[in-house]
Amino acid sequence: MRVEKCYFCSSNIYPGHGINFVRNDCKMFRFCRSKCHKAFKMKRNPRKVKWTKAFRKSHGKELAIDSTFDLEKRQNVPVKYNRELWQNTVHAMKRIQEIRSRRQNQFIKQRLRAGKRLELKDDEKEVEKHLHLIEPKVTEEQVMAAAVAKTKQKLRQKEVETMEMD
Numbered sequence: 001m002r003v004e005k006c007y008f009c010s011s012n013i014y015p016g017h018g019i020n021f022v023r024n025d026c027k028m029f030r031f032c033r034s035k036c037h038k039a040f041k042m043k044r045n046p047r048k049v050k051w052t053k054a055f056r057k058s059h060g061k062e063l064a065i066d067s068t069f070d071l072e073k074r075q076n077v078p079v080k081y082n083r084e085l086w087q088n089t090v091h092a093m094k095r096i097q098e099i100r101s102r103r104q105n106q107f108i109k110q111r112l113r114a115g116k117r118l119e120l121k122d123d124e125k126e127v128e129k130h131l132h133l134i135e136p137k138v139t140e141e142q143v144m145a146a147a148v149a150k151t152k153q154k155l156r157q158k159e160v161e162t163m164e165m166d
Contacts (some may be wrong), residue, residue: 008036008046010053063107 004013012158019037021029031037039049046054055064079085127134 004030006030006032006036008032008040008049008052036118061111063104 001015003015005011006013006018008031011032013030013032017032019031019034021031021037021040023029029040029042039046046052047058049055053062157163
């Protein structure tokens with residue numbers, strides 16, 4: 001069973017599914033659904049359409065450059081069947097899948113960490129901006145005590161000024 005890739009969104013196309021479009025120069029384009037086919041006919045660029053894998057990779061949303069992607073590339077070189085080689089390849093595919101998933105999880109965590117930092121900075125700015133709303137309410141007794149303290153201080157200053165003049 002050969003699983004193809006959609007030309008527009010890079011999703012998997014299983015046998016019996018999708019649409020094939022053959023251009024005049026015999027280049028084949030395979031699409032997973034009519035949405036991709038219509039976008040291609042409207043000459044949309046997959047790197048500018050947000051729901052495609054090309055957009056996600058070009059804008060740093062997904063892991064784009066990694067050595068684990070080399071195995072996925074298609075190779076049109078005929079190889080003589082060898083049972084041992086086949087077993088090693090299957091074992092390597094499983095191991096590469098484990099490594100890829102671990103790296104993707106690490107990449108996602110790193111992207112989220114940056115977002116958390118920005119969110120914290122925004123929260124700090126918000127708190128600084130509206131600090132007057134957070135500060136505890138001042139009671140009437142505290143206001144009266146502060147007013148009495150200010151008047152006493154003014155009286156002392158006046159006394160000091162009168163003594164200096166004498």
